[in-house]
Amino acid sequence: MREIGLAAAVREGMVQEMRADPSVIVLGEDVGKFGGAFHVTHDMLDEFGPDRVWDTPISEAGFTGLGIGAALTGLRPIVEYQYLDFIYCAMDQVVNQAAKIHLMSGGRAKTPLVLRGPQGATGRGAQHSQSVEGYFMHTPGMKVVVPATPYDAKGLIISAIRDDNPVLFVEHKLLYGAASPGGGKALSDSAIQAIGMDVPEAPYAIPLGVADVKRQGEDVTIIATLLMLHRALAVAEGLETEGVSVEVVDPRTLAPLDVETIAASVAKTNRVVVVSEDVSRAGVAAELVATINDHCFYDLEAPVQRVAAANTPIPFAPASERHVIPQVGDIRAAVLRALSD
Amino acid sequence: MNTATEILRGPVDCGGRDPALLRRMFRKMLEAREFEEQLYYLFLTTAMPGTMHQAVGQEAVAVGVVSALNADDTITSTHRGHAHCVAKDVPLNDMMAEMFAKREGSCRGMGGSMHLTDFDKGMLGAFAIVGAGIPIATGAALSAKVRGSGQVAVSFFGDGAVNEGIFHEALNMASLWNLPAIYIIENNQYALSMTVAESSALPDLAARASAYNMPGLRVDGNDALAVYDAARDAVERARKGDGPTLIEALTYRIRGHARFEAAGYRPAEEVEAWKAGDPIERFAAGMIAAGVAAEIELNQIRADAEKAVEDAIAYAESCTDVGADDYLAYITAEN
Ligand SMILES: Cc1ncc(C[n+]2csc(CCOP(=O)(O)OP(=O)(O)O)c2C)c(N)n1
Ligand SMILES: [Mg+2]
Numbered sequence: 001m002r003e004i005g006l007a008a009a010v011r012e013g014m015v016q017e018m019r020a021d022p023s024v025i026v027l028g029e030d031v032g033k034f035g036g037a038f039h040v041t042h043d044m045l046d047e048f049g050p051d052r053v054w055d056t057p058i059s060e061a062g063f064t065g066l067g068i069g070a071a072l073t074g075l076r077p078i079v080e081y082q083y084l085d086f087i088y089c090a091m092d093q094v095v096n097q098a099a100k101i102h103l104m105s106g107g108r109a110k111t112p113l114v115l116r117g118p119q120g121a122t123g124r125g126a127q128h129s130q131s132v133e134g135y136f137m138h139t140p141g142m143k144v145v146v147p148a149t150p151y152d153a154k155g156l157i158i159s160a161i162r163d164d165n166p167v168l169f170v171e172h173k174l175l176y177g178a179a180s181p182g183g184g185k186a187l188s189d190s191a192i193q194a195i196g197m198d199v200p201e202a203p204y205a206i207p208l209g210v211a212d213v214k215r216q217g218e219d220v221t222i223i224a225t226l227l228m229l230h231r232a233l234a235v236a237e238g239l240e241t242e243g244v245s246v247e248v249v250d251p252r253t254l255a256p257l258d259v260e261t262i263a264a265s266v267a268k269t270n271r272v273v274v275v276s277e278d279v280s281r282a283g284v285a286a287e288l289v290a291t292i293n294d295h296c297f298y299d300l301e302a303p304v305q306r307v308a309a310a311n312t313p314i315p316f317a318p319a320s321e322r323h324v325i326p327q328v329g330d331i332r333a334a335v336l337r338a339l340s341d
Numbered sequence: 342m343n344t345a346t347e348i349l350r351g352p353v354d355c356g357g358r359d360p361a362l363l364r365r366m367f368r369k370m371l372e373a374r375e376f377e378e379q380l381y382y383l384f385l386t387t388a389m390p391g392t393m394h395q396a397v398g399q400e401a402v403a404v405g406v407v408s409a410l411n412a413d414d415t416i417t418s419t420h421r422g423h424a425h426c427v428a429k430d431v432p433l434n435d436m437m438a439e440m441f442a443k444r445e446g447s448c449r450g451m452g453g454s455m456h457l458t459d460f461d462k463g464m465l466g467a468f469a470i471v472g473a474g475i476p477i478a479t480g481a482a483l484s485a486k487v488r489g490s491g492q493v494a495v496s497f498f499g500d501g502a503v504n505e506g507i508f509h510e511a512l513n514m515a516s517l518w519n520l521p522a523i524y525i526i527e528n529n530q531y532a533l534s535m536t537v538a539e540s541s542a543l544p545d546l547a548a549r550a551s552a553y554n555m556p557g558l559r560v561d562g563n564d565a566l567a568v569y570d571a572a573r574d575a576v577e578r579a580r581k582g583d584g585p586t587l588i589e590a591l592t593y594r595i596r597g598h599a600r601f602e603a604a605g606y607r608p609a610e611e612v613e614a615w616k617a618g619d620p621i622e623r624f625a626a627g628m629i630a631a632g633v634a635a636e637i638e639l640n641q642i643r644a645d646a647e648k649a650v651e652d653a654i655a656y657a658e659s660c661t662d663v664g665a666d667d668y669l670a671y672i673t674a675e676n
Contacts, residue, residue, distance in 0.1 A: 033606060034534035057504035057540035058471045058532055086470065089505070123391045125453040127469045312672045316453030317442035317663035318390045324668065 003197035005177015007040045009150035010116070010169075013157035014041075014078060016203040018048055021076065024161055027054045027063050028080030028117075037082045038118055038176055064090035064115070068098050068166075071113040076161055081117035084132045084170065091135075098166040099141030114160045116169035118176070120227055120277060121325045126313040129321070131226075131278040136168040137254045137287060143167040143208055144254040148175065148229035149196025152252055155206030163208060172226040172277075191234040191328055192227070209256035213265065217247030220338050221265040223288055224275040225251060228307075228326060232275055235331045246335065254284060262288075263295050270301040271338040275331055280308035302341035305334040349561045349591065350618035353627030358566065360633050364642065366408055366565050367628065370400040370621045371646035373424035376433060379650050380423075380440060380454075384600055390442050393454040394421040398563075398595035401620035402527050403428040405568025405590075406495060409576050415463040415481045416495045417474030420455045421527075421594075422467035425497050431459040433653035443660035450663035451671055463492075471532075472505030474498060475524065479511040482522035482585070493579045495523045495572075501532025503546055512587065516553040521579035523572065524587045527562065529594040534606045547589035555585050562590030563620040566627075592620070 004012070018024045026041060026048075032055035035042035045053040056063040060081065067077040081087045087094065094115065101109045121129040136142045143165050147153035153171070160167040174189050195214070214229065215236050224232040229250050236246035249265050251257055266272055272292055276285040285308040292304050310324040355363055377395040384393065396403070399421075407416065407428035418425040426436055431447060439446030440454055447459050455469040465481060468474040478496030485492040502508060503526060515522045526546050530537060538544045550557020556578075561567045568590055575586035593615035597604040604612075628634045 030534045037533070055535060055539065057535070058501040059504045059506065061506050062504075089470065125391060125455050125469065126451075127455065310668075312668050315451045315663075315668040315671075316391060316448070316456070317450040317667070319442070319663055319665045320450070320668045323665035 001198040006150045007176040009154040013154040017161045024076045026078045060089035064093040071111045076112045078114040084117040084119040110164045112164045113166045118171045118173045120172040125316040129314040134278040134283045145169045146225040151196035159205045191231045208253045211251045211258035211261035215248040218245040220271040221247045221269045222273045228275040266296040267299045273305040273334045275307045281311045305338045307334045355627040355631035369404045373400045373427040375650040391453045395596040396424040399592045401565035402562045402590040405565040406572040409572035414493045417478040418467040420469040429464045434656045437653035437657040438660045441657040445660040472502040472507045476511040482520035493521045497525045500528040512553040515585040516555045519584035522585040523575045526589040533598045550587040557587040559589045562592035
C-alpha cells in the first residue's frame, strides 16, 4: 500500500468529504492560493473554487463566527487556524458561542463545525508552541480529536466533518511529514515512528470516542497522544529489550474519552503513566489521571504517574524548550517509577 | 502616492535637514539591513534556533518614525521587529545574543526573534500574535496620560493586522480619550500570501482613521524623511493632548514572509520594481544630491554598520548558552 504523511492524510479526508458533500467548506488564512502555511490545504482551491475554499483576512474571531453562522444554516465548515495558538483570538466564539448553542437552544440548533490547525513546540517561542487541547477538553459542548498517525488522522477528520458538534481537530507540526514546512523537522525527531502511514485511498470513518491500543503489553500502560504517543512507543521499544512489557494506549479523542479501553488496559497492567505535551497544571494529563483514579482505583498497584509540560510559557531557547516538554527520558523515568512502587 | 501599487522611487529630498540626523538615520537603516542580511546567512550556515521575519526594504518606516521620538517614548512591535528595535537603540549585541538563545540576550534567551523587548529603551515588546501590540501600545498611551509623563506610545503593525477586531477596539478608545498614541501601518503589500486588496474591503487603509475621528495619512514608506515628517507631526499632536494619529506607510517586503519562505505568489517584476525603490539607496542618493555627504563618507557609514553587526555576532557567539531551567526564574514576577 502507498504511505502518506499526516498532512496529506488530513487533506485527503477533507477533499473526499468535500467531493461527497457540497455543504463542506474551508475557511482560513492563506488556505487557498497559498495552500495553507503547512500545505495541508494544498490544491484545494483549484479543485473546489473560491465558494468552497475561502482565503480569509487575519480575523480569527470573525471567521470563526462566520463558521458558526454557516454551520447553523446548512453548511459544514472546516476552519483552519494557521497555528492553533491563534484560536485564542476566537475564544469567545468557540467557548461562549459554538460550544453552548446546542444547549442554549434546547437542542434546536446544531453546529457542525471543525476547528483545526497545527500545534506543538518547535523552537518558535511562547506564542507559536502551545498545546491548546486542554482548554477545549475543559469546555462542555466541544469534541476534541488528537490524531497521532496518518491513518487515524484521515478516519478521524472524516468523522469530525460528519459530526453535528463543534470539533477541535489538533495536528502536531512535527507529525505532518517531510512534505510540509512544519514537518521537515520531523525527520530530526528520532522518536517519531513510521506507523499508520498505510492509508487506504477509499474514505473511511473512525468513530470519535474510540481509543486504540497502539502496542500490547503486560507490565505497565502508557497513555499518550499526538507527538507524545510516538515518544511513548519509543520508550516501550527500548524497555522491551530490558524485559519490560509496555502497553501503549492512544485515546485518539479526548472528548469523548474512551474510558472503557483505558480501564481495560489498567485492569491488565495495574500500573499507568499518562503523558501529554499540554501543561501539567489542570491539563489534559491531570484530567486523565483523575479519570483513572475515578474508574480504576482498585486495579492500581502504584500511583498514576503524570508526565506533562512544565507549568510555564514555552521558552525560546532550545535547551529550555527541551527541558519543558516531556522527552523520551522523562517518560522512561516515569515508567520505571510506576514499576518500582 | 495615491495607490498602494504605485511604486515609489527617486532620491529622498534631504535639502535643509540636519546633517547629523540624516547620518544617524542612514546608519540605523544600514544596521537594520545588515543585521537581517547576516541573520539570513546564519540561518543558512549555522544552527540558528527558531525562525525569523526580515523587514528588508522596510527600514525607512521604523527609522523614520523612531527618529521623531524621544528616548523615553514607547513602542510595540511585531513578528517582524528587528528594524524597530535597531531604530529604538536596542543594542545590537543584545539582539544578536537573543537570536543565539544566549543568557546575555535582550530577553535572556526566553523570547527569541519574535519577542524582542528592551524596557531600558522604551521597547515594550514584540508581539507575534497579529494585532496584539495595538491595544498594548494604546494602554501605554493611556498610562502616559494618567501619569502625566508626556510620553507618546507608538504601535507598529502590518497591513494584515488591521483586520483583527482589536485594531478597531483600540483605535476607537484612543480617539475617544485623546490618548497620545500613534499607529503605524507598515503596508508592505502582503500579509503572507494575501495582498491588501484581497483582505481589506477598502484598500486605502489610512482612510479607516475617519471611522475613529482621527487623522489618517498615507506616506511613502520608502522615504525615511516623509515618514519622519508625518511621525513628527503626529508626535506633536499627541504631546499637545490632541489625540492619536493613524499613518499608513507604503513599503514592500523584499524577502519572503519568514526565513526561507519563497514568496512564489508575487510577480517577479513587482519585486524587481520595488527593489529599484530601495529606501536605503534612495536615502543615499538624496544625501549626495543635497550635498550633505560624499559617496566616500557614505561608504564609511556602510562599513561601520557592517562592522557593528559583525561585532555583535562575535559577541553573541562568545556569550553563555541559556541553561535548561533558566526559565524557572521568569514564570511569575517577584513582588
Ligand atoms: C493572530 C494571528 N493570526 C495569524 C498569525 C500568522 N501570521 C503571522 S504574520 C502573518 C501575516 C501578517 O501580515 P502583516 O500584518 O501584513 O505583517 P507582515 O508580515 O507583512 O509584516 C500571519 C498571518 C499570527 N501570528 N497571529
Ligand atoms: Mg504586510
